[in-house]
Amino acid sequence: xxxxIPILLGIAITILAPLxxxxxxxxxxxxxxxxxxxxxLEITVNLEAVIADIGxxxxxxxxxxxxxxxxxxxxxxxxxxxxxxxxEAFARNITFLRxxxxxxxxxxxxxxxxxxxxxxxxxxxxxxxxxxxxxPDIRLGWAAGxxxxxxxxxxxxxxxxxxxxAGDLSDPISTTGATxxxxxxxxxxxxxxxxxxxxxxxxxxxLFVVGLFLLSTRLRPxxxxxxxxxxxxSVTLALGILGxxxxxxxxxxxxxxxxxxxxxxxxxxxxxxxxxxPVVVFAFGLLHGLGFAGVLTEFGLAGTVLVPGLIGFxxxxxxxxxxxxLICFGLVGFWFSRRxxxxxxxTIPASMVIALIAAYWTVERIFFx
Numbered sequence: 422x423x424x425x426i427p428i429l430l431g432i433a434i435t436i437l438a439p440l441x442x443x444x445x446x447x448x449x450x451x452x453x454x455x456x457x458x459x460x461x462l463e464i465t466v467n468l469e470a471v472i473a474d475i476g477x478x479x480x481x482x483x484x485x486x487x488x489x490x491x492x493x494x495x496x497x498x499x500x501x502x503x504x505x506x507x508x509e510a511f512a513r514n515i516t517f518l519r520x521x522x523x524x525x526x527x528x529x530x531x532x533x534x535x536x537x538x539x540x541x542x543x544x545x546x547x548x549x550x551x552x553x554x555x556x557p558d559i560r561l562g563w564a565a566g567x568x569x570x571x572x573x574x575x576x577x578x579x580x581x582x583x584x585x586x587a588g589d590l591s592d593p594i595s596t597t598g599a600t601x602x603x604x605x606x607x608x609x610x611x612x613x614x615x616x617x618x619x620x621x622x623x624x625x626x627x628l629f630v631v632g633l634f635l636l637s638t639r640l641r642p643x644x645x646x647x648x649x650x651x652x653x654x655s656v657t658l659a660l661g662i663l664g665x666x667x668x669x670x671x672x673x674x675x676x677x678x679x680x681x682x683x684x685x686x687x688x689x690x691x692x693x694x695x696x697x698x699p700v701v702v703f704a705f706g707l708l709h710g711l712g713f714a715g716v717l718t719e720f721g722l723a724g725t726v727l728v729p730g731l732i733g734f735x736x737x738x739x740x741x742x743x744x745x746x747l748i749c750f751g752l753v754g755f756w757f758s759r760r761x762x763x764x765x766x767x768t769i770p771a772s773m774v775i776a777l778i779a780a781y782w783t784v785e786r787i788f789f790x
Contacts, residue, residue, distance in 0.1 A: 447542070448569035448584070450719050453561070455576065455596055458554050461529070462515075462561065462572075468533065468545040469494040471567055472505055495543065499533035502545075506531060514564035515549055516590060519556035526551040558593035571720045582726040584610045607729035608736075615737020618716060620744055625677055625782065626709060628775050630742050632684035633702065634749045635768045637694045638758040647742060649699045653706025654713060655735050661714025662722055662731060673711045675786040680705035682779035688772035692764055713738065 449466040473491040485491065494502060508528040517524040532546040553559045563570055565588030572591055574581035579598060583591040592603070619626055633646045660666040683701070713734070722730040757763050 448571050448720075449567070450571045451573065453572055453574045453581075453594070455553075455574070455594075459550060459552050460517075460559060460561075462549045464547045464549065464570075465544050466547055466567075467542055468502060468506060468531075468547065469543065471511070472502075472507075474566060496536055499535060502533050503531055511547065512549065514567065516560070516562040517551050518560040518590070519553045520558060522556075524551050524553065524559075553596055557597060558595050560590045560593055562588070562590040564588065573720070580725075582720060582722055582730070584614055584720060586610075586613065604725070604729045607726045608733040611730045611733030612737040612740070614717075614720075615734035615739075616741045616744075617737070618713070618734075619738055619741025623741070625681060625779075626738075626742075627745055628778065629677075629681045629684060629705070629709070630745045631749060632681060632688060632772065632775055634746055634754070635772055636684075636688045636691070636698075638750070638754040642694050643746065645699050646702045647746070649703040650706040650709070651735070651739055651742070653703045654710030654738070657707045657710030658713045658717070658735065659731055661711055662717055662727070666711070666714075668711050670712075670715050671786075673708060673715065675783050676708045677705075677712050678779050678782035678786055680708055682776050682783060685772040685776035685779060689769055689776070 447467070449464055451462050451464040454461040454463075469491050472494055473485070473487045475485045475487055475491055494505065497505065508531070512526050512528050515526045517526045526549050528547060529550045530546075530548040532548075534543060534545070536543060561572060562585055568587055570585045572581075572583045572585065574594060579595060581592075581594055585591060592606070629650075630647070633650075634643060637643055657666060661668075684705070687695075687698075717730070717734060720730070753767060757767060
């Protein structure tokens with residue numbers, strides 16, 4: 422019976438591994454411009470997912486019952502995909518309020534790049550416009566089925582940023598001055614973003630935390646490592662968002678995979694926590710923070726949203742990591758960690774699987790992404 426445990430762990434992780442890269446469902450990111458009584462919303466979106474009616478109810482398009490339709494759309498030329506896109510239906514699913522009055526919107530332009538590599542998401546640009554006249558503020562949102570939406574107001578004197586979960590509306594966005602943003606509301610929004618980036622979407626970060634757990638299931642050394650990791654990624658996340666440190670994803674992402682592989686391999690060759698392990702974990706945390714910064718940079722944190730966004734995202738990431746640890750304790754640590762065979766049956770086989778996945782990611786991220 423016990424021999425089945427590592428086999429099941431390996432099967433589960435191997436099945437999950439491809440989900441980190443194949444056709445991940447990401448939030449749409451939009452830039453909002455206010456000009457002469459009109460707004461222009463430039464939305465970067467996975468148009469195939471919109472047409473195939475695949476929203477954030479799934480993490481990956483392959484999980485949807487409409488996966489075959491999505492794959493068919495992915496292979497289309499820009500002209501074919503544009504013909505399949507119902508602009509009027511899309512406009513009807515955009516909510517636009519001028520003060521308390523509903524306004525009309527229209528799709529002004531659609532830019533679709535060539536299909537390219539079918540294993541990579543194709544981002545299209547949909548430009549939506551509407552008139553607000555002399556209304557003091559506007560609110561924007563879209564249908565729940567389209568998933569999450571980031572709205573970035575492009576205005577140096579009136580910065581605004583919103584992360585909208587499916588079906589939500591933005592706060593009132595002032596058309597004449599500074600937009601009032603609730604600190605608490607922004608904090609809660611980005612706690613969700615941070616948690617969601619770990620569970621369920623951050624399989625590479627999950628495997629890193631699981632690797633830390635496998636070597637030592639005792640709470641104190643585990644918390645020491647998690648704390649070192651959190652402090653490190655908080656530093657580079659802030660520096661990355663502020664633009665003080667900029668490292669290309671082509672460097673950061675392979676290094677993150679290497680950090681996972683290192684932790685897993687160390688688990689295989691040592692049966693105790695070495696004194697330098699927290700220092701190494703801290704160094705790897707700096708890398709993961711740069712990865713987190715790459716995610717938040719797309720959201721365009723600025724103005725009054727910057728501080729609550731950074732704090733909230735960090736809190737969400739920390740809650741996600743602690744949840745992973747609690748799940749590991751509940752499934753494995755509480756029941757088996759004190760058994761003589763734990764290292765032989767659980768730690769080494771699971772670490773081997775994690776190391777192999779991380780090695781695959783390293784090669785993929787260096788040569789194929």
